[in-house]
Amino acid sequence: MTEPVFSEPRPVIGITTYRQAADWGTWRRVEADLVPSDYARSIERAGGIPVLLPPVAAGGAATDVLARLDGILVAGGADVNPARYGQEPDPAVVRWYDDRDAWELALLAEAERIRLPLLGICRGMQLMAVAAGGSLVQHLPDVVGHDRHAGGPTSYGEAQVGVDAAGRVAQLVAPQLTVPVHHHQAVADHPGYRAVAHDADGVLQAMEEEGDRFAVGVQWHPETDDDPALFEGLVAAARERLRNGGRG
Numbered sequence: 001m002t003e004p005v006f007s008e009p010r011p012v013i014g015i016t017t018y019r020q021a022a023d024w025g026t027w028r029r030v031e032a033d034l035v036p037s038d039y040a041r042s043i044e045r046a047g048g049i050p051v052l053l054p055p056v057a058a059g060g061a062a063t064d065v066l067a068r069l070d071g072i073l074v075a076g077g078a079d080v081n082p083a084r085y086g087q088e089p090d091p092a093v094v095r096w097y098d099d100r101d102a103w104e105l106a107l108l109a110e111a112e113r114i115r116l117p118l119l120g121i122c123r124g125m126q127l128m129a130v131a132a133g134g135s136l137v138q139h140l141p142d143v144v145g146h147d148r149h150a151g152g153p154t155s156y157g158e159a160q161v162g163v164d165a166a167g168r169v170a171q172l173v174a175p176q177l178t179v180p181v182h183h184h185q186a187v188a189d190h191p192g193y194r195a196v197a198h199d200a201d202g203v204l205q206a207m208e209e210e211g212d213r214f215a216v217g218v219q220w221h222p223e224t225d226d227d228p229a230l231f232e233g234l235v236a237a238a239r240e241r242l243r244n245g246g247r248g
Contacts, residue, residue, distance in 0.1 A: 036223070042231045149183050156181060
């Protein structure tokens with residue numbers, strides 16, 4: 001297979017990660033910084049260079065790292081602590097990672113301040129809403145009456161999504177599409193973001209920031225699909241920012 005050749009510097013895209021126990025080889029329950037490789041591969045295929053951003057507690061770390069990047073992808077993962085949006089946990093919400101919540105919220109605040117291109121996927125979209133002062137549906141089956149959005153323990157469900165005709169997402173994906181999903185929560189309120197896609201149950205599946213910044217959140221998992229368009233959109237926005245001297 002011939003590797004793609006790029007005529008200008010490739011933008012560097014940060015990808016947020018888990019920090020939790022993992023197994024490999026003969027090692028068991030070793031604390032590790034990790035994220036599914038599909039995220040990094042999707043950025044690479046779109047023409048970017050992926051770098052991983054594990055949780056960092058040091059003050060100012062988000063400012064320091066984003067000054068060196070051209071875009072950021074906030075990846076999927078565990079539930080957000082409901083205290084972050086002023087609620088008590090639903091019985092279905094039993095585990096969250098405060099270190100990751102704090103780190104990603106700091107990254108989102110700094111990314112907004114410097115107008116860094118942003119893509120949030122699943123949890124990433126939910127955290128974008130929370131960072132903006134919004135809230136989540138803590139357990140979606142209580143609202144829609146089924147758990148098909150959650151898929152299986154190691155498999156994705158499917159959702160039929162309709163995309164609004166205007167906006168960035170509409171420029172990147174088809175107006176009607178079937179997407180892979182794996183979530184039991186959803187965005188309820190999203191100040192500063194425009195709702196641009198819903199599924200057949202009325203669940204918000206994509207939102208985007210008004211204005212000229214690429215800041216898009218999708219509830220589905222495009223990294224597991226064959227359509228690279230959302231990653232290409234992020235990388236294109238990051239490349240334009242890099243071309244205009246945005247880094248640093």
